[in-house]
Amino acid sequence: MKIERAWGWPVALELFLTGLGGGIMIVSAAADLFFGADNLFLPGSFAATVLVAIGSGLLIFELGRPFQFHRVFSREKAVMTVGAYMLSLLIGVSFVYGTFMFSFLPWHPLEGLRQLVAVIGLLLSMSVVIYTGVLPASMKARPFWHGPALPVLFMVSAISIGIAVQYLLVQALASGNEAAVAEGLLSAANIVLITVGLIVLFIYVLTMRVSAAPPAAEAANAWLKGRQKLAFWVGLVGIGMIVPLVLYAVGITITCILASAGVLIGGIVLRFLIIYSGDRTPLPGEAEFLAKLPRGDEEFLRAWEGAGP
């Protein structure tokens, strides 16, 4: 048995879904505030509601005592408590913001209110995507996570996957001149973000590779040339970044759709790679001790105990 890894796939998926929801909301609100993009990006706001809700639900499902989840709101000094508040608020704000697209609702024409909700949504979703990186980065026991890199990396990645989903939504739901302009802007924006993401990613991995903490150096080496090299080079760098970069640059509708799909795959792979790489430094002799423990016979022993006199 190896050093325990308390967080597994539900947390990785949660980081992806909440990051994605946050990224989508960032694009919706920013497009509204800075480009006056009317109703074009409002369906995405509902997508953000659903994705963040599913992600938060996964986090509850992952708890040891899911029905006690409300206690997560108890301690405002803890990173996770702050995150829980922000995720809950984002679910509400993104839903309210989305309702501005329906003309039958009385608040539909209130432009000022809509802008206000957009500002709140933008600040909140930026905080959420940064939080998804701060949560692992705050763990000083895990040298590969600890430090300023993950919040930056997750923020860039979240905006990038948010743009990808918004591109797909605009492609599916809208048509006309405005949609075409939006698609062009989204592609261009994602070219910039993927480039920034590549730079941040390689600064992170190459710095960790020469880290003084052995688990961080081992994890970086596992990405670059070890047991995770396929996931890293093919899944994340290839399908998730380089290929989309080229496809967005080509700029035809079909290549941009494929590019957006690739960016999403890269976003998932990135978060799984991170969560499955956060080992702590073992104590002297600990790995050998754990390797000697009998495992897998718990069920038999329990049955044996139950059958006894």
Added chain:
Amino acid sequence: MSRWAMVIDLRRCIGCHSCTVACQVGNELPLGMFWNMVTTVGPNGRYPTLGYYHIPRPCFHCDDPPCVSCCPTGASSQRADGIVLVDQDKCIGCKACITACPYGARTLNPDLGTVQKCTFCEHLIGENKEPYCVSACHQRARIFGDLDDTGSEVYRLVHEENALQIMPEVGTDPHCYYIFPHRGRT
């Protein structure tokens, strides 16, 4: 005020795992759960000067416990006497503290869904007794006491002997000190 701490003299520890057993029996831990463990380092060196030693590891009851600062429910808390405890009623099993602990002192109890750890046997300290692991150590390798009491044995060992913390670079200020065999540590 008291500040509970433990000094473990690795020159005396023979790696018999009695402390682990005493802890598991006394605290009635479920199968496969360790609040204390004993690792073995070595054999190191070259013939004929080979050597190895054992490191018992309880919870270090750090002065700056990362498991407490990351807890979103307030279940993990530190008492004024330094002991870090998990309130089983408040814990929701989010495992943030397991992720935060640099020493692997915390485990999830799969039956309860809560995180549990070494308590320094606070129920025994309250009765003026020693923790199970200390009273079970027939080699007297474990010395438990009050670090605020300048006349105590732990105070003397920490301040006059070469008692070291494990992985102090993480910045948690563990309150379990080790006297290593040889000089310094490997």
